[in-house]
Amino acid sequence: MSVALQIEKAARQFGGFAALKGVSLAIEPGELLALLGPSGSGKTTLLRLIAGLDHVDGGRILFDGIDGEALSLRDRRIGMVFQNYALFRHLTVAGNVAFGLKARPRAERPSGAEIERRVRELLDLVQLQGLERRYPSQLSGGQRQRAALARALAIEPRVLLLDEPFGALDAKVRKDLRAWLRELHKRTGHTTVFVTHDQDEALELADRVAILNQGQLEQVGTPDAVYDHPATPFVCGFLGETNRLPVEVRGGQAWIEDRPVYAASQTNLSGRADLYVRPQHLKLDRPDAALLGGVVELVRRHGAIRRAEIAVRGLAKRLDVDIGGGVAPARGERVGLRITKAHLFAAT
């Protein structure tokens, strides 16, 4: 197996707080991996450990098989795009991009003409032609991000790291840049790790998504895998919306009070458990045809679809149910519900 970056049981403590509790993760060459998690989950800590901007308290991080601790920051060759870009404000765009090349020891430093050529090439790549003489303060947010990217790419990085690359941008620019970044990655093929708290961003952009929570890796896999087959209740709840139904598992069925609501044949759980059902996996049915039923409390618009809130006997919380193109039920109407797909986890 070829691995560009191997993280082995990486741990980091801040004072008494364990920011990272032994995370292991292998990143393949050329892959675009998202580190996804809520704030405080340890994703930025992990990114800084990879960058060498922070040191592990336990475990290690291998670059092409070499322990990162043995590498100087220069030898790690990490291209990092910082959250607020950290562009050098007193240097022009060209000066920023050339910084890494000019900083090389004299023997390895390219000639002035070569540096100029590389800078032009990179600015073409990130579509900042003609802006090389601008200062960072004269750029828009999106342009700054691309300048920071060009600067990071200039050192021909082993791994490209992006810390919340779209965090500082407004919604419209964010969408455009997302597509553009994926396109760029396809063209250049850099091994790339980016941190985000935005699930849509991670699912749309990444080859694989690593989901972190409270300093631990919950799951890593392709966007489809983590979305369709969440390994933990956290992943299930964090990716997309979900209803949590406390159930009792016995005899291959999940029960709410005296009603079997879902066939739990593929689990070895028994006793109290939680059933996670996404709103789109609840289908309306005739009240008498389904074992799960309730009263419509509210119907509201939710983007392209409509969503009903349904109060079910035996459940403390109303269920969110997506309604397709059909006729929306009226408020107060009794409806039946069918679960087409769900995930069952031991009760927390």
Next chain:
Amino acid sequence: MREGALARRLLIGLALTFLTLFLALPLAIVFVEALTRGWQAYRAALADPDSIAAIRLTLIVAAIAAPINIVAGIAGAWAIAKYEFRGKSLLTSLIDLPFSVSPVIAGLVYVLLFGAQGYFGPFLKSQGLQIIFALPGIVLATLFVTFPFIARELIPHMQSLGNADEEAALTLGASPWRTFLMVTLPNIKWSLLYGVLLCNARAMGEFGAVAVVSGKIRGLTTTMPLQIEILYNEYMGVAAFAVASLLALLALVTLAAKTFLEWRYADEIAAMRRH
């Protein structure tokens, strides 16, 4: 929603009267007194060899104190703004300590250490070294009173800048020195200049601390403020105010430069409204 026009005028008038009484008048009288016998007398007073020696000594002391303060100030700000360590807030207040110590005490402590009857007095005498009543003592006393100025400007500015720029430079392969010279220094240059300006104004104008250690040997260990005192006590008013007018001009230039920096680089001079 506001005070009436009358109240407003009254308040402005009161504030301006107070400021005239305590700021404008003292400044004005320096120049009036200096020129009271005319331009010739003014020029003659400044041409006095002792006054020229005092001006020279003042410039020398400031020129020695500035680089030491710059190095210590940058180092101090770097250590405090860039790292987390135990005892940091104590260290920060120790940097500010000279501000709450009387200048006379700042001079006194060096007399106690290096004076003829001081702790190191006999040793210095045996080595033929003189610190008190000589240039080194004047420099030390000046350093004591100006020690906080630069670090105090730089610390809040560097803290607000954060570490990301330096981290970016390091990941791009820059050496520590290159990172400092190419990234940190350009980032802090205006607040550094601001600090140097204030530090210099104080260094050239310090009286109490220097008075204690200088011995006031005319033409040798007399800085401009001390020369002012000597002349004033000898009832040479015009001469005293002539030398004072130079320091007052320095103060005005400092104020103008300071105001310019505050106006032009407001967000980079974090501490501008603090002391």
Next chain:
Amino acid sequence: MSAASGRIGASSWRERSVLPGFGLSFGILVTALSLIVLIPLAALVLKAASAGPEAIWALASSPRVQAALRLSFGAALLAASINLVFGLLIAWVLVRYDFPGRRFVDAAVDLPFALPTAVAGIALAAIYAPNGWIGSLLAPFGIRIGYTAAGVLVALIFIGLPFVVRTVQPVLAEMEAELEEAAALLGASRWRIIWSVILPPVLPAAMTGFVLAFARAVGEYGSVIFIAGNVPMVSEIAPLLIVIRLEQFDYAGAAVVGVLMLLLSFLLILFFNLLQAGLRRRLGHV
């Protein structure tokens, strides 16, 4: 796994950082601070202690020392209080009103920071001396400022003038107009708004300025000695006592007066800071 173990706990008193230069910068700071400030101050304490308790007590209870300390601390407190009031006024006028030359006045407030104290000293002396610009106006009424304790006060007002203005100004400038507008909509009178809406948030900052002005004034020497006349028991300030002791080569005596001054002023500053902390808590600041 074992590779990491050797790196843990290299230094527990500080957090590790990739930024280079901690040792160098920390070393320079601590060395400079020790050589220039801390060791000399330690020598002061040592010297004062060497005088022995009886001598210290004799000096501390001598009428001349007590009079000088009373004058230095009393005048400094009074000057800081006057600066508190006028500092609030000046800050208010500078932030809230527009008038010709406002920016110029704003810049001029810092003059006492930039003007050497000796220059200020002779200038104030010339103004308030019985034959000076203002002194001569007051003389017919029997009021004397120059060469009296009042002269000390005038000098201390001058050097402490910018502190309160500069600490209060940003707080006033940042204060949301909505607060006042809300209060006005609730029917509060203008004076009530000033008293209960504007003043409370400004007070802690003003207090900070007050303490800074006080700390500066207590030890002030250069601007005072020219105007004070330096009459023992009347207009002689504590720092001058140190100078006099030094001129008599009474190092221990000078050190004792110095330590007394530092002790008193640190105690007072501590008291004011506690007062201010209490004020902040009462007024709901963090």
